[in-house]
Structures are given as structure tokens and as C-alpha cells.
Amino acid sequence: MLWYKAWLETRSRFLTCLVTLTIFSSVFVHHALHISCLNTLPCSEKISSKFTPEFHRLLFINQQYVVIIWILAVVLLGMGGIVCEKALGTSSLTLALPISRARLMRVRVATGVFQAIALGVVPWVTVFVISSRAGMPISITQVASYVLLLIGGGLVYFAMAILISSLVSGEYTAPALAFGVVLLAAMLFDNWLRRFNVWRLVTGDLSIDRSTFLLSKHLPWLGILASLFFAVLMVLASIRAIQRREF
Amino acid sequence: MSLFSKLAPTTGQPLYLQLMQQIRHAAETGALRDGDQLPSIRTLAEELVVSPNTIAKAYSELEHEGRLELRQGSGAFICVKRRTRSLADQVQASRRRLRELIEQLREDGLLDEEIRRAFEAELVYPGEMVRKR
Amino acid sequence: MTNEVVILTHALSKSYGRGEAVRGLNLSVGRNCITAFLGRNGAGKSTTIKMLLGMIRPTAGSGTVLGKRITDAEANRQMRQRVAYVAEDKPLYGYMTVEQTINFARSFYSDWRIDIEKKLLLDFELPANRKVKSLSKGMRTKLALLLAFARHPELLILDEPSEGLDPVGIEYLLRTLVSCSAEGVSVFFSSHQIAEVERVADHICILEKGCLLMDASVDQVRQSYRRIDMVFPAPPPEHEFRILGVETIKTAGRQMSIFASRNAEAVVERAQDLSAVSVEVAPVSLRDVFLETVREN
Numbered sequence: 001m002l003w004y005k006a007w008l009e010t011r012s013r014f015l016t017c018l019v020t021l022t023i024f025s026s027v028f029v030h031h032a033l034h035i036s037c038l039n040t041l042p043c044s045e046k047i048s049s050k051f052t053p054e055f056h057r058l059l060f061i062n063q064q065y066v067v068i069i070w071i072l073a074v075v076l077l078g079m080g081g082i083v084c085e086k087a088l089g090t091s092s093l094t095l096a097l098p099i100s101r102a103r104l105m106r107v108r109v110a111t112g113v114f115q116a117i118a119l120g121v122v123p124w125v126t127v128f129v130i131s132s133r134a135g136m137p138i139s140i141t142q143v144a145s146y147v148l149l150l151i152g153g154g155l156v157y158f159a160m161a162i163l164i165s166s167l168v169s170g171e172y173t174a175p176a177l178a179f180g181v182v183l184l185a186a187m188l189f190d191n192w193l194r195r196f197n198v199w200r201l202v203t204g205d206l207s208i209d210r211s212t213f214l215l216s217k218h219l220p221w222l223g224i225l226a227s228l229f230f231a232v233l234m235v236l237a238s239i240r241a242i243q244r245r246e247f
Numbered sequence: 248m249s250l251f252s253k254l255a256p257t258t259g260q261p262l263y264l265q266l267m268q269q270i271r272h273a274a275e276t277g278a279l280r281d282g283d284q285l286p287s288i289r290t291l292a293e294e295l296v297v298s299p300n301t302i303a304k305a306y307s308e309l310e311h312e313g314r315l316e317l318r319q320g321s322g323a324f325i326c327v328k329r330r331t332r333s334l335a336d337q338v339q340a341s342r343r344r345l346r347e348l349i350e351q352l353r354e355d356g357l358l359d360e361e362i363r364r365a366f367e368a369e370l371v372y373p374g375e376m377v378r379k380r
Numbered sequence: 381m382t383n384e385v386v387i388l389t390h391a392l393s394k395s396y397g398r399g400e401a402v403r404g405l406n407l408s409v410g411r412n413c414i415t416a417f418l419g420r421n422g423a424g425k426s427t428t429i430k431m432l433l434g435m436i437r438p439t440a441g442s443g444t445v446l447g448k449r450i451t452d453a454e455a456n457r458q459m460r461q462r463v464a465y466v467a468e469d470k471p472l473y474g475y476m477t478v479e480q481t482i483n484f485a486r487s488f489y490s491d492w493r494i495d496i497e498k499k500l501l502l503d504f505e506l507p508a509n510r511k512v513k514s515l516s517k518g519m520r521t522k523l524a525l526l527l528a529f530a531r532h533p534e535l536l537i538l539d540e541p542s543e544g545l546d547p548v549g550i551e552y553l554l555r556t557l558v559s560c561s562a563e564g565v566s567v568f569f570s571s572h573q574i575a576e577v578e579r580v581a582d583h584i585c586i587l588e589k590g591c592l593l594m595d596a597s598v599d600q601v602r603q604s605y606r607r608i609d610m611v612f613p614a615p616p617p618e619h620e621f622r623i624l625g626v627e628t629i630k631t632a633g634r635q636m637s638i639f640a641s642r643n644a645e646a647v648v649e650r651a652q653d654l655s656a657v658s659v660e661v662a663p664v665s666l667r668d669v670f671l672e673t674v675r676e677n
Contacts, residue, residue, distance in 0.1 A: 001484045004480075004484065005473070005476075005484060090471040090472065090473055092435070092469065095435050096433060096465045097460065098457055099457070100454070100457050243453070246435070257663070259602055259606070259663020259664070261599035262599070289559065292558045293555050296551065296558060298581065298582045299561050299562040300413060300414070367662075372648075
């Protein structure tokens with residue numbers, strides 16, 4: 001029942017973020033539709049075809065906001081774990097279970113990954129449904145691409161949060177540090193590591209066609225794989241850190 | 248079944264010896280008769296709140312003395328030898344003598360606590376208590 | 381009672397920076413016994429237990445529990461399948477209800493006893509749907525103990541189990557411990573409540589400043605430890621009484637009080653040889669044995 005425990009521990013964080021993201025996306029796309037369809041919904045065929053690029057530009061902007069909220073959400077979801085339990089006083093119970101520390105970590109990470117995927121998929125599916133019903137259909141490939149970029153490129157932030165929560169004890173120190181790293185990373189990537197800017201990867205900036213505002217069919221697979229690779233490395237490092245730690 | 252009173256952990260005597268005395272006493276006074284079954288180790292341990300090993304040791308020692316019979320699967324049963332039946336009368340008589348002695352010691356000015364300690368010391372270390380006036 | 385040993389350590393040590401929490405511990409806990417681990421606060425009892433369960437790594441030495449090496453993570457994990465442990469702070473997940481907590485614990489162990497779980501739930505009067513964080517301290521203690529008692533492990537390790545319990549609860553706890561022992565569970569519990577230890581323990585180990593000062597059967601301690609109070613016609617020479625078994629000698633004028641771990645008869649003989657006016661031999665309670673042993677050290 002480790003999954004159940006992981007769910008109970010992250011449930012409120014997850015649901016709050018899910019609702020926030022979904023509402024945000026719904027409101028945003030609704031607003032975008034109003035702008036694109038000149039305030040008459042559902043869009044007529046004539047208007048929708050004329051203003052499609054404008055709508056797609058707004059979707060591109062939506063992704064940027066979604067990325068910010070999503071990253072903050074997954075960093076929040078990455079908090080907790082056995083080191084946090086030590087601060088709360090329950091680590092003696094969890095560690096006495098006939099479960100290896102690696103398994104504890106794997107369940108926590110897997111739960112977080114599933115939640116991160118849900119947090120990426122649900123808002124975009126909402127956008128898809130709302131815009132389709134409003135007469136401004138968007139291609140499912142576009143939606144899938146945005147989701148893939150978000151999750152494939154962004155899980156590295158989740159992994160970073162996992163690593164920090166495995167090294168730093170303290171209920172509030174760990175999240176403060178994690179958010180600090182997000183900020184620091186943003187500045188670093190912007191100023192010195194422009195080539196490896198994961199932010200531009202995740203928001204679709206690297207694959208967007210500036211005339212149609214459609215994501216190109218050729219996604220930056222190398223970037224996504226590299227990002228996932230670092231994510232896996234950080235998770236492995238977290239497992240190692242937990243195995244070596246004393247409680 | 249409260250045939251047995253709580254064992255006293257602070258008297259310097261191992262608990263299993265105290266229990267053995269209680270069982271012997273019960274057999275001698277006739278409270279337990281030949282063939283009566285004693286409680287299981289677990290039941291008695293829970294009742295007296297002592298380790299089951301204490302009960303097991305007491306039963307085992309009494310079996311060595313021939314006062315108990317441990318039957319595999321059934322439990323512990325009292326064996327009262329013929330000669331010990333007459334002991335019941337002796338025990339009654341000795342109680343009377345003890346009563347008289349205690350009254351006498353009280354008259355001599357000893358407090359009950361002092362009398363008890365003197366008894367315990369004699370029982371545990373016979374002959375070691377020396378009082379020279 | 382077999383001669384098997386459930387916990388065995390060899391020179392187990394743990395140091396933190398400047399201090400040593402546990403020093404060269406050679407612990408041997410027998411199967412089918414109730415063994416009490418006595419010691420003051422900070423003596424190293426909890427540290428030792430945590431080392432046995434793989435939560436802390438020893439600095440030196442080794443140990444096995446149920447035959448499995450404590451420093452081997454996988455062996456330790458397998459051993460934990462057969463060991464029930466309740467930590468000193470009775471940890472529970474505040475966000476789970478009583479029922480969720482029990483379901484959670486039950487899912488990990490094949491030795492779970494549903495009948496005992498139901499009985500304890502009733503006896504402890506625990507509300508199934510209340511969240512743990514809104515339970516009183518006493519109820520939390522009882523729930524934490526339930527998670528261990530509703531199983532049939534080979535070894536039960538309890539760290540200060542009676543803390544947080546009222547006298548009725550303590551009586552129930554001792555009765556349950558005894559009941560477990562009768563079913564073949566080896567019990568190892570740490571405590572500084574001497575009264576409860578005295579009643580149920582077969583064996584005691586006294587830990588002080590990380591060192592094992594005593595490892596003896598309670599019966600043996602009861603039979604051997606004596607306090608001998610003597611009065612002499614003139615102030616007696618202490619050196620005459622430094623014989624085997626004498627632990628402490630206190631002299632005040634013509635009175636002498638000796639605390640002996642064994643060989644009390646020899647002390648009495650020596651006293652008589654020196655023309656003692658009065659010699660009184662009295663048994664020593666476990667509390668006094670503990671206090672003297674620790675003080676001496």
C-alpha cells in the first residue's frame with residue numbers, strides 16, 4: 001500500500017494544482033477564443049480560418065504560462081519523502097517496514113511522474129475540447145506536441161525537487177531551496193547557457209514556426225532525451241543519497 | 248481463578264520459587280487436590296503478569312520434585328503423595344505456632360516490618376542474621 | 381527454551397563526532413525470553429536498536445538479528461519481515477485514519493493476526509474513522525502498539541513502550557507482552573520503568589554511556605545481590621572487605637554498608653571474624669541494583 005500512502009501524501013497538492021491549471025487554461029483559451037473569433041462564439045468557418053494563426057499564437061502563450069505553473073507544481077509534488085518524514089517524526093515507522101529504501105523512493109517518484117503527466121495532459125485536453133466545441137479546432141498533434149515538450153523536457157525539474165528533498169531536511173527549507181534553484185536555473189539559462197536553455201525547449205520556443213505559430217513536426221528529440229537523461233541521473237543520485245543517509 | 252496471589256518481585260527471591268511455594272502450599276492445605284489441573288502456562292502468566300518462563304520453570308521444578316505431572320498436550324496436574332496429606336495437618340499446626348510467635352514478638356516491641364524482614368532474612372540466608380545484645 | 385540467540389552483536393560501536401553513543405557492545409538476546417534493556421536517558425538504547433534495524437550504520441563492530449547481518453541492507457530488510465518494532469515516539473501518519481493506518485500496516489506482513497487486531501481495537505476503544513492527528517497521546521500510543529501486537533513476529537522490539545500510557549494501559553501492555561512471550565515471541569524492550577521490568581523480564585541488560593554494564597538473568601540478580609548492613613565495636617577497615625563480589629562499601633563511623641553482587645556469605649563471615657555487633661542481610665530491589673551499578677560506573 002505504498003502507492004496509497006504516496007497518494008494520500010500528495011493528494012491535496014496534486015488536486016489543487018490540477019484544478020488551478022485546468023481553470024487557468026480554460027479561462028485563457030476562452031479569452032483567446034473571444035479575441036480570435038471577434039467576440040462571437042461559436043466561431044464561424046470564415047472567421048476561424050482567418051484568425052487561426054492568431055489563435056495559435058495565443059496557445060503558444062498559454063503554454064508559457066502553463067509551463068510556469070506546471071514547473072512550480074511538480075517541484076511542490078517532489079517535496080516530502082523519507083527525509084521530510086524524519087523532520088515530522090514518522091521515519092522510524094516507514095523505515096521499519098520490510099521495504100528497501102530504493103523501493104520507497106521508486107514509488108514516490110513514479111507517483112509524482114504520473115501526477116506530472118496528468119498535470120500536463122488535463123489542461124491541454126481541456127483546451128482542445130473547449131476550442132473544438134467553440135468552432136476553432138486545433139490539431140491533436142499540436143496538443144500532443146505541447147504536452148510532450150512539457151513533460152519530456154520538464155520532468156528534470158521534478159527530478160531536481162526529488163534530489164533536493166532527499167538531501168535537505170526541514171519541512172520548509174527544502175521547498176524554499178527547490179524554488180530557489182528554479183529561479184537560479186532560469187537566470188543561468190537565460191544569460192550563460194542559452195544553447196541548453198531547457199525553458200525554451202519546454203515552452204516550444206525552439207520548435208515554433210513564427211509565421212503560423214505551429215509547432216514543427218520535428219520536435220527537438222535530442223533535447224528531450226538529454227533532459228530526461230539528467231532527470232534519471234538525479235533520481236538515481238537521490239536513491240543513493242537516501243541509502244547512505246542515517247535516520 | 249485467583250488461587251494464586253501476585254508474586255512479589257522485590258523480596259530477593261526468584262519469582263519461580265515463590266510460585267512453587269504457593270503451589271506446594273495449596274497442595275498441602277488441600278486447596279488443590281491430587282489430580283487437579285493447574286492453569287496453563289500462558290493463562291497463569293497472563294493472570295499474574297509474569298514471564299511465562301517463570302511459570303514454566305516453576306512447573307518444571309515441581310515435576311522434578313514429584314509434586315506435578317506434566318502431561319503432553321493436556322497440562323499440569325497435581326500429584327499429592329500419601330505422606331504429604333498428613334502434612335496438611337502439620338501446616339495447620341505450624342500456622343498456629345507462627346501466630347503465637349508473632350504475637351510474642353509484637354509484645355517484645357518489634358514492629359511488623361521488622362518481624363517480616365527478620366523472617367525474610369532467615370529464610371533467604373538461614374543463620375546469617377546475628378543479633379548480639 | 382532453546383539456546384538460540386535472536387540478537388547478537390560483537391563490539392558494536394557508534395560515534396558521532398566527538399562523542400561515542402555506543403561503545404564495544406556485545407549484546408546477546410535469547411530466544412523465547414523477555415529481555416529488558418535498561419538504561420538512563422541518553423545511554424544509547426535507542427541508538428543500539430536503530431543500528432539493529434538498519435536505520436543507523438555502526439561505526440565499528442557487527443551484529444545479527446535472527447541470523448541476518450544488520451549491515452547488509454537486503455538481509456536487514458528480510459529480517460524486518462519477521463520483526464515487529466515500535467519506536468520510542470510511537471510514530472504514526474497523522475493524515476491517515478485509524479482504519480487506514482491498520483490497513484496500511486497489515487498489507488506488509490503475512491504474520492498479521494486479524495483476530496488480535498479486532499480484539500485490540502475494541503479493548504483500546506480506538507475510533508476507526510478518526511484521523512490520527514486528532515487522537516489523544518494515549519490513543520496514539522495504543523494504536524502504535526496495536527500495529528506491533530496484531531502480528532505474530534519472531535521478535536518484538538519495543539523502545540520505551542509504556543511511555544504515554546496510564547497505569548491501566550501499562551498493566552494491559554505487560555499482560556500483552558507476557559501473552560506474546562507465551563506464544564513463542566522473543567521480546568526485547570528498553571525501559572527506564574524498573575517496576576514493570578521487574579515483574580515480567582527474564583533477563584536484563586544495563587546500558588550506561590554506551591557500555592553494557594550488566595547482562596544477567598533477573599532470577600540470578602534476585603538471588604545474588606545483597607545489601608549487608610553491619611555495626612562494629614570500632615570503625616571497621618574497608619580494605620578487609622574488598623573481596624570478590626563486593627561492589628560498593630560505605631562506612632560511617634562504626635557502621636558499614638556493603639552492596640554485593642554475589643558472595644554475600646563471605647562478607648558475613650568476614651564481618652563475624654571482625655566481631656561485628658550486628659549483621660543484617662537484605663535483598664536488593666532491581667531499582668537499587670540499577671542505581672548502584674550505574675552510579676558505581
